[in-house]
């Protein structure tokens with residue numbers, strides 16, 4: 564495999580979150596910053612995302628994608644795991660601890676994130692439906708159940724399993740989506756966990772990079 568100097572990621576040309584770092588390129592940027600790997604960014608419009616050229620990179624016509632030499636990846640779990648595996652800094656050396664950190668990545672994506680996405684859908688996409696007000700408390704409760712379990716496991720620890728890992732990065736990024744919902748505020752240790760993650764210099768660099776892209780109007 565030939566590797567180019569810098570990997571390239573695709574991002575929203577103009578993110579609907581207006582620079583709040585809520586789109587999923589944020590976790591990839593953050594992982595790259597944590598390991599000190601410089602990267603290029605290729606902004607993609609909503610229409611270009613659905614065209615054949617982009618679909619060769621991403622079968623579902625979404626962002627982000629990751630290209631490094633002849634390797635192309637989609638799905639942020641796979642991308643962050645690839646970055647964490649190829650560099651030091653995001654996964655422990657001990658094999659068992661490494662496997663547990665990976666389990667937290669999967670937990671973030673397949674156990675914690677789905678009800679949070681469902682909540683966003685319920686609040687935004689379904690708000691005009693006649694059944695929306697009745698359904699919303701059910702969806703909120705599903706999020707609350709996950710947060711309560713996560714909060715119990717985290718307890719007073721700084722991170723989920725020892726030192727900061729890709730599992731914490733993924734979990735914190737997933738939880739960030741909730742900061743304006745009020746739900747995260749019900750769990751003081753999770754709120755502190757997200758604040759601790761956002762205080763990391765790598766997070767700040769990644770956040771600023773995506774924010775400045777939005778404020779420059781998507782043109783790099």
Ligand code: GTB
Nearest residue numbers: 578579580585586587624625626627637638639640
């Ligand atoms: N499972 C995939 C992954 O983890 O990589 C999900 C990728 C995904 O959902 N990508 C979204 C996308 O490309 C952007 S992040 N959507 C366009 C489409 O499907 O046509 C989701 C997102 C979008 C907007 C906000 N926001 O405005 O706050 C937050 C998150």
